[in-house]
Amino acid sequence: MWYVMQVRTGREGETISMIRQYVADSSLGECFLPRYEQKKKYAGAWHIVQALLFPGYVFVETKEIEKFYMELKHVPELTKLLGTGEKWTSVIDEDLRVLERLLNEDRLVAMSTGYIEGDRVTIIDGPLEGLETVIRKIDRHKRTALVEMHMFGRVQEVAVGLEVVGRV
Numbered sequence: 805m806w807y808v809m810q811v812r813t814g815r816e817g818e819t820i821s822m823i824r825q826y827v828a829d830s831s832l833g834e835c836f837l838p839r840y841e842q843k844k845k846y847a848g849a850w851h852i853v854q855a856l857l858f859p860g861y862v863f864v865e866t867k868e869i870e871k872f873y874m875e876l877k878h879v880p881e882l883t884k885l886l887g888t889g890e891k892w893t894s895v896i897d898e899d900l901r902v903l904e905r906l907l908n909e910d911r912l913v914a915m916s917t918g919y920i921e922g923d924r925v926t927i928i929d930g931p932l933e934g935l936e937t938v939i940r941k942i943d944r945h946k947r948t949a950l951v952e953m954h955m956f957g958r959v960q961e962v963a964v965g966l967e968v969v970g971r972v
Contacts, residue, residue: 805865805866805867805869805894805895806863806864806865806894806895806900806903807863807864807865807866807869807872807885807886807892807893807894807895808858808861808862808863808864808885808886808895808955809861809862809863809864809876809884809885809886810860810861810884810886811860811861811862811884812860813859813860814859816837816856816859816860816861816862817837819862819879820835820836820837820862822879822880823835823862823864823876823879826875826878826879827872827875827876827878827879828875832864832866832872832875833864833865833866833867834864834865835862835863835864835865836862836863836865836911837856837857837858837862837863837911838856838857838858838863838903838907838911838912838913839854839855839856839857839911839912839913840854840855840857840912840913840962840963840964840965841853841854841912841913841914841915841965842854842855842915842946842947842948842963842964842965843915843947843965843967852915852965854912855963857913857962857963857964858955858962863895863911869885869892869894873885873892886957893957895955896954898954899953899954899955902935902938902953903953905931905935906931906932906935906951906964907931908931913931913964913965914930914931914965915930915965915966915967916929916930916931916932916933916949916964916965916966916967917929917930917966917967917969918930918932918936918966918967918968918969919968919969919970919971919972920942920968920970920971920972921971921972922972924936925939925942925949925966925968927966928969930966931964932949932951932964932966935951938951938952938953939951939952939966940952940961941961942966942968944968946963947965947966947967947968948963948964948965948966949963949964949965949966950962950963951963951964
């Protein structure tokens, strides 16, 4: 199951390193940071760069959450497993399906390509293909789309890379 930890924004990578150092491998399946690709222009050319999909959060895949939580207390970085009340809650199945569809094996949302027809967007390539209904806003200048997802107990808009190749 996937669980989510809230950590200090900007220290996500360091927190993962500490978790790998202090937590026994037996209770930790995988600790990762979902990322997305987007295009940025600098030095006169377009480059594909990566950014965190959920800044301030680290995802953990484990079957032994109680054991993991006890070992997490040894990690010096401030971490908090998300949950409701006194129970930790895993990422719910519906959200997990959307995330697994978007993320590739490297836990990365690759760039998508599409075009705009009237007030609708059609995705012709990439992980957003077939998920046009969850796109809430397109920023052609930043080459991103805001996608609506239910995460962390609330509805969130998450930026992912989208190259709009034209209007029809």
